[in-house]
Amino acid sequence: MEMEMEIDDTPKPKGEETKGKPIVVILVGAPGSGKSTFCEQVMASSTRTWVRICQDTIGNGKSGTKAQCLKSAASALNDGKSVFIDRCNLNREQRAEFLKLGNPNVDAHAVVLDLPAKLCISRSVKRTGHEGNLQGGKAAAVVNRMLQKKEFPKLSEGFTRITFCQNESDVQAAHNTYSALGPLDTLPNGSFGQKNPDAKIQLGIMRFLKKVEVPANTVSDANNIQSSVSHKNTEEKEPSYRGHDNISSFSGNASKELKEGENLAVCSSGSHASLNNAPTLAFPSISTSDFQFNLEKASDIIVEVVEEYVNKLGSARLVLVDVSHKSKILSLVKTKAAQKNIELNKFLTFVGDITKLYSEGGLRCNVIANAANWRLKPGGGGVNAAIFNAAGPALEVATKEQAQSLHPGKAVVVPLPSTSPLFSREGVTHVIHVLGPNMNQHRPNCLNNDYIKGCQILREAYTSLFEGFASTIKTQGKLAKVSNENLDSNSSGAQEVIEGANTKHSPNNDQKNKREHKHEYDRSKKCKGSQDEIGANIPESKIGKVDKNNDKIDGSMAKAWGSWAQALHKIAMHPQIHKDVALEISDDVVVLNDLYPKARRHLLVLARSEGLDCLADVSKDHLQLLKTMHDVGLKWAEKFLQEDALLIFRLGYHSVPSMRQLHLHVISQDFDSKNLKHKKHWNSFNTAFFLNSVDVLEEVSSHGKATLRDDESLLSMELRCHRCRSAHPNIPRLKSHISKCRAPFPPSLLQNSRLVLAPCNAGIDP
DNA sequence: GTTCTAGAAC
């Protein structure tokens, strides 16, 4: 039996298929969004051979199965034809198998037809004779239901290119792009045209709070006055960068109106997939812009060093970013990388604004590189100005802590404070400043066309950059997901100025390192003696607590446990007496409901070790216990998820707990509870004060201790929604907002299994 | 950790 397919039978020269790279284009859109029309129009005008795989007709004119579609698609691709997968593909799971059709020799693209639901419904309702027999009145209900569960495709799923269309003109543009694609042509990789999915900061509230500064680049809400303020700020701060901005395909949509609640919930369970969690470094081309380094030579060096490092970096990814589609360096590198057979999922080129890769490009990069100046100061233009502007003053302060200046060829890793918008909005945890060689006579340290030296320094710069990136992987604790055998075992990590492979540390920076290490040492002394050195767990009497408190240097934690703070300790020591409250008792832990739950589900997992009062007491010796606590917490979260699949959990510790005895919070993210009354309650679970259990495990395993955020100010921070990050004037208003907010969680939470949620419900196939 | 409550903010 032959599958029915619509085949473009334009005559083609023999052998053509073997030269061009076939593409599998996975259409994503509700019924009525125009998928079939899109395919038909492209096929009508394209010089490439396309096969449209349509599940509605594949079964001999009738509806077929997914397996039939996959088989037909694979066979067409094998023949060198390009393929449209014409089915809804609205969620990740539905797309997954079709994505596997992509490989180094077949690009997997997505074209998202994200047209207004109303339009799709009215088209579905009106049409007759639709192949899928989805017409008439029931269409509305079906389309609505499907759109509830839609998940936008992401590059991390494995697409090399994603095109988002939100209106007819976007669709037309996409049509033009694909129609014009000859058999031998390729399209630039990347994600194009997506409007910021998370952006809905309430500027009215910001004004209410008398906050003058409005984060640059946030999408304004319906408030036009605020919109113009935001615009003005941006222009004043980064004129030269904005000069290029109009070339970017992401610009120009920033003031699109988004009403609260209108965002469809995006199921984030997909973020558990390994690719999404892969550490990713986005970097601009170094020295080729203002420093006028020869593009041919620069692209050779980039590809050469990338090739060396992709294999050393395990699952981590490198992304070369440029703001313009017309970027010469990007196309040079792409061509040269293709010739080298560098793994496509480990290195990609990307067109977009390096400060908006996630919010506008859907590309998660936890580390970005900055083409810095030697003073490590904001300003200048280009990428440096853009990154400093987008990161806010926090970056400047954090940079100063690491280094005062930079030599050509060197890089410095700067951990980005969580207060930076780049952290909260884009999920960037580190910025690595790199300084390349300068060939521009009007800039300092010009090499006067000495390309022997220049190439050497540029190579050194990329080496330093990638070494720096490798060190963030080690210190950040994504190590578990990275095959680390190739990483440099010297782990002073993030505090270090990274040098090229065969150069020596400058004395200046070594001094810096010493200071940092001393600091670390002091901190470890704060925690209960020097167990690390002795390697034994010294039992501590209750009175010992006081001594420890007196030891505190900064005084912020200098408090003894009050009588009211002993309840958990008593339960942990004598769970049998408290059987009424204990949900589970083992040798290591006791599980109980929080007496004043701050959410629908809120458990505590108590450690039973005497003398283990809080995270500050934790050392490497407790790693196994921490893992047990985590696993027990996870088990309970999963149990609750079986009862209510809509719950989402976080597991973590308070940096400075109020109650004595180490306890892990397992708390659902609805925060729907009458016991959540104060700012302190909210902020203790929704600022850096709350330390994710997964992060604590990682830190204790790599450093022997957790980094506490014992900063009182965190608890009195302004109230922000944990999902959309909008600010709210008081607790009642915040609670009213969070009961409605369905925005996706910030990128940092979506990584590394920091959220625990139910596996996504299987979507409905048309 | 909560409760109570004065007084600030609306």
Add this chain to the structure above:
DNA sequence: GTTCTAGAAC
């Protein structure tokens, strides 16, 4: 007048 916060006591 009512709502909300924050500090002290427990």
